[in-house]
Amino acid sequence: MxxxxxxxxxxxxxxxxxxxxxxxxxxxxxxxxxxxxxxxxxxxxAGLIVDPNRTYGIVLRRRPEGQAAPEQSSGLEKEAAAWDAACTRAQDLSLRLAAEWAPRPEVLTVVQDHDRVVVALQITDLRQWETWLTGLSIPATAVKSIGYAAVVDVMLQDVPLRITAHDVPELAMEAAHADGGDA
Structure with a gap:
């Protein structure tokens, strides 16, 4: 009452x-x-009288471990649980990529950005870039040149991954000129 x-x-x-x-x-x-x-x-x-003992709105119930409680999960709770899972996958991927790739000289950063992973590279030789594309099975068609950088937005292990490789377009142009081609 x-x-x-x-x-x-x-x-x-x-x-x-x-x-x-x-x-x-x-x-x-x-x-x-x-x-x-x-x-x-x-x-x-009609909801016109405020009940001081009632909680208004949606209440997210969490266990001490942080997971959403299974009983009567609302749509918002399910979205929150999905977001938590996506962030955990991104953290796992960023840790794995950092462990495997961070020692390389071209790596500037490998970070988790909420539910995605962002990698920044300073490429000094096109072979470095090719190693990344091959090593992560990224098709060349996924690469976009944006100004002075090559950018890749792909899904890797169900995690959005963005790689920004600085100076790739310039190095590609220099390589084309060195081969005698016109850029």
């Missing part, structure tokens, strides 16, 4: 006594009390 219902009923009773005193008599007292309680309950059912 809404803890504010008795107070609301009292306010309705006072209002009736004040604004329609002609309707109030000893004969109508029982009927008046019934009407007062009915109005109070109707207002509460």
């Amino acid at each position: 809404n803890a504010n219902l008795p107070h609301v009923a009292l306010m309705i009773r006072r209002g009736l006594h004040r604004y329609v005193p002609d309707l109030i008599s000893p004969e109508t007292a029982a009927r008046l009390e019934s009407v007062t309680l009915t109005i109070s309950r109707d207002l509460d059912s």
